[in-house]
Amino acid sequence: MPDKCNCENPLVPGIVEVFAIKEETPDVKSFFVRKPEGGLPFNVMPGQLAMVSLVPVGEGMYSVSWQEEQDYLQFAIKKVGLVTEQLHRIEVGQKLGVRGPYGNGFPVEDCRGKDMLFIGGGIGLAPLRSFIKYCFKHREDFGKIQIIYGSRSYDDLCFKDELFDLWPQEKDSEVYVTIDNPEEAWKGHVGFVPAYLEELNPSPQGRIAVICGPPIMIKFCLESLEKMGYSDEQVITTLEMRMKCGIGKCGRCNVGSQFICLDGPVFNLAQLKQLPPEW
Amino acid sequence: MKVLSKNRLAEAFDRISNDAALFVPLQRNNQSGYYDWKSFDQERDQLQLEALNTYLSPKEVLFPQTERMYSFHSQGSEVEILASFADAQPRVIFGLRACDLAAISALDDVFLTLGYEDSFYRARRDNVTLLARACYQPGPYCFCSSMGVDPVAAPGADVLIHDCGEIYAWESQTPQGEALTNQMAGLLEDKEVAFPALQPFSRIAPYSGVAAKLKNMFDHPLWEELSSTCQNCGICTYLCPSCYCFDIQVKNFGEEGYRFRCYDSCMYGEYSLMAGGHNPRPTGMERFRNRFLHKLQFFQERYGKPLCTGCGRCIVACPAGINITEIISKIQEVDDHAG
Numbered sequence: 001m002p003d004k005c006n007c008e009n010p011l012v013p014g015i016v017e018v019f020a021i022k023e024e025t026p027d028v029k030s031f032f033v034r035k036p037e038g039g040l041p042f043n044v045m046p047g048q049l050a051m052v053s054l055v056p057v058g059e060g061m062y063s064v065s066w067q068e069e070q071d072y073l074q075f076a077i078k079k080v081g082l083v084t085e086q087l088h089r090i091e092v093g094q095k096l097g098v099r100g101p102y103g104n105g106f107p108v109e110d111c112r113g114k115d116m117l118f119i120g121g122g123i124g125l126a127p128l129r130s131f132i133k134y135c136f137k138h139r140e141d142f143g144k145i146q147i148i149y150g151s152r153s154y155d156d157l158c159f160k161d162e163l164f165d166l167w168p169q170e171k172d173s174e175v176y177v178t179i180d181n182p183e184e185a186w187k188g189h190v191g192f193v194p195a196y197l198e199e200l201n202p203s204p205q206g207r208i209a210v211i212c213g214p215p216i217m218i219k220f221c222l223e224s225l226e227k228m229g230y231s232d233e234q235v236i237t238t239l240e241m242r243m244k245c246g247i248g249k250c251g252r253c254n255v256g257s258q259f260i261c262l263d264g265p266v267f268n269l270a271q272l273k274q275l276p277p278e279w
Numbered sequence: 280m281k282v283l284s285k286n287r288l289a290e291a292f293d294r295i296s297n298d299a300a301l302f303v304p305l306q307r308n309n310q311s312g313y314y315d316w317k318s319f320d321q322e323r324d325q326l327q328l329e330a331l332n333t334y335l336s337p338k339e340v341l342f343p344q345t346e347r348m349y350s351f352h353s354q355g356s357e358v359e360i361l362a363s364f365a366d367a368q369p370r371v372i373f374g375l376r377a378c379d380l381a382a383i384s385a386l387d388d389v390f391l392t393l394g395y396e397d398s399f400y401r402a403r404r405d406n407v408t409l410l411a412r413a414c415y416q417p418g419p420y421c422f423c424s425s426m427g428v429d430p431v432a433a434p435g436a437d438v439l440i441h442d443c444g445e446i447y448a449w450e451s452q453t454p455q456g457e458a459l460t461n462q463m464a465g466l467l468e469d470k471e472v473a474f475p476a477l478q479p480f481s482r483i484a485p486y487s488g489v490a491a492k493l494k495n496m497f498d499h500p501l502w503e504e505l506s507s508t509c510q511n512c513g514i515c516t517y518l519c520p521s522c523y524c525f526d527i528q529v530k531n532f533g534e535e536g537y538r539f540r541c542y543d544s545c546m547y548g549e550y551s552l553m554a555g556g557h558n559p560r561p562t563g564m565e566r567f568r569n570r571f572l573h574k575l576q577f578f579q580e581r582y583g584k585p586l587c588t589g590c591g592r593c594i595v596a597c598p599a600g601i602n603i604t605e606i607i608s609k610i611q612e613v614d615d616h617a618g
Binding site: 055078081083090091240244 | 349351357359363526527529536545550555557565572577578581
């Protein structure tokens with residue numbers, strides 16, 4: 001089992017300092033945080049969540065896009081609302097509140113020895129990235145690694161250096177990138193992720209598919225994978241709902257009787273089919 | 280059996296109030312609820328000892344409408360958490376009905392089990408003494424027995440009292456109840472008493488089997504019909520003794536501030552609206568359906584009991600006349616073998 005929030009009070013944040021900020025896209029920034037005295041506020045497993053607060057402004061739940069050893073956490077955050085708008089204005093040195101980790105995370109142990117197919121859309125690559133980098137870090141534990149990723153435009157592609165330079169260089173890996181609409185300078189694939197997935201048609205043999213993106217993309221990809229012969233246990237997704245507490249109490253992130261913050265955010269398709277499609 | 284004479288009640292209240300905040304059912308202005316006995320004002324307040332349910336439920340005592348979580352100091356890029364709050368003041372709730380007591384048991388399930396404990400609730404819960412009142416005469420909106428609640432029993436209460444005319448029969452049920460009983464020394468007498476007979480319920484909700492049946496009714500057209508009059512005002516969620524959803528917000532005064540939580544309602548669009556605009560429950564129908572499924576199916580699946588204890592407050596308060604017992608009946612009437 002991944003770590004759960006082990007702080008004295010799971011609703012009260014600890015303080016971290018932003019020591020680096022990287023612009024990923026025009027509206028996505030990565031924030032690198034560690035405790036003011038150095039080190040991690042807590043350990044996270046791939047796919048787990050943390051509540052980040054610009055303390056006087058508000059809190060938001062984000063997936064941790066990477067934990068670098070015992071050094072720092074990285075959050076890739078898209079500017080979409082009140083809190084993220086303010087977060088995008090902070091500078092290096094800013095102190096933030098952070099509490100967590102929350103949620104179940106990806107079933108990394110169950111994926112050991114399997115070929116991995118990661119399917120991402122837009123900022124949905126942020127949670128997948130923690131698992132992708134985990135696979136590359138523990139390269140011998142996993143088979144072939146394929147990544148299909150798309151966004152609206154070239155500019156909106158997150159983690160470009162990894163997508164185009166680092167990940168394709170890794171042993172036995174393939175990276176497929178697509179954008180929604182043609183652009184003059186873009187020589188790669190154009191089209192939506194689910195269609196690209198069907199076109200590439202990776203065989204379900206010995207493979208686990210992990211999906212994250214906008215809900216509509218996830219729904220279409222689930223259908224595509226079913227068509228392609230993937231069993232319900234071979235398909236994993238990570239969901240997002242509005243969250244406030246992170247510990248399964250405040251109510252709003254329920255899908256049926258399950259809470260995304262506590263029982264999720266990661267579900268396989270077999271589990272998802274037991275729940276109402278309300279996400 | 281120990282009994283407390285009703286004409287010594289004020290004396291008992293004063294004595295309890297010396298050591299704890301005592302919450303008693305009062306009619307106050309145009310509302311009723313459980314208020315601190317020390318704030319009792321004859322001009323304004325009237326004890327509600329005969330009334331079955333107060334308009335506001337006693338959940339407020341354990342889970343207040345707004346509650347500070349922690350305070351902070353913030354200046355420029357610096358921020359410091361100053362204090363995390365825990366309200367461990369001793370409290371006594373006098374006169375809880377079985378439905379409200381069962382609702383507290385549901386709140387206990389939510390806040391104290393499955394993964395995490397909520398420290399704010401824990402601090403209050405550990406320091407409250409619950410004194411329940413048996414109900415022998417169910418009211419016109421009461422249907423607790425349909426939801427598995429025994430109106431004359433009080434599992435989990437520290438003391439259970441029975442209204443026997445001029446006196447209350449007084450039964451201590453826990454060590455905490457014994458302590459309260461000892462505090463009443465000199466006010467309680469020993470007497471033979473006969474409890475009243477439990478009168479029949481006029482309202483029945485055929486809940487048996489509903490949770491299982493609802494599993495296959497998520498897309499049923501019944502939800503459109505049932506929700507068509509709902510205004511999503513949220514009064515049901517505020518008055519419900521077992522509704523517990525909360526929001527977390529922040530208040531700033533210059534460099535000082537605090538984060539607090541407050542009741543929220545699944546009836547509102549903002550409740551599940553995400554930054555970026557996606558809302559998994561975009562219309563009133565989805566929100567209505569989620570509320571009733573939570574009450575009747577989801578909570579049952581998660582905690583083994585419904586999240587409705589049959590107090591009837593929502594039936595009284597709903598401006599659109601939505602009635603959860605009728606909803607349960609309509610679900611029961613659906614022919615799920617059709618087609």
